[in-house]
Amino acid sequence: MPTITELLNLVITDIFNERDTAKRSAAIAELVTEDIVFVDPDGETRGRADFEQKVTALLQGQPESFRFGDVEAPRAVGDLGVHRWNLGPAGGDVVATGLDVVLAEGGRIKRLWTLLD
Numbered sequence: 415m416p417t418i419t420e421l422l423n424l425v426i427t428d429i430f431n432e433r434d435t436a437k438r439s440a441a442i443a444e445l446v447t448e449d450i451v452f453v454d455p456d457g458e459t460r461g462r463a464d465f466e467q468k469v470t471a472l473l474q475g476q477p478e479s480f481r482f483g484d485v486e487a488p489r490a491v492g493d494l495g496v497h498r499w500n501l502g503p504a505g506g507d508v509v510a511t512g513l514d515v516v517l518a519e520g521g522r523i524k525r526l527w528t529l530l531d
Contacts, residue, residue, distance in 0.1 A: 415521030418490035422497040426482045442466050446523045454528040479503040493518045
């Protein structure tokens, strides 16, 4: 079972940076609960299928060269974790930064909040 900090890293590498639909779908099935709640500035998404659609739409709206990266290492206490990230083209200027807050349950992400800077 992954730790909270491992989950925070995996949500970036295996979900939000994964362009291969099948690999991303497998990661979502493994890393998030069926009833995940994802909240970002655009609103609230409930359930694994809707979360996957949200991530797919986000990736389709970005250039292929864009990647999420670490601003600092994830931190955790108990089942709660935080991760500061940035977004931009590989080797280029950062176009967005933010903070993910995760609540885990049973080694999977139960709730994910994304705050933009």
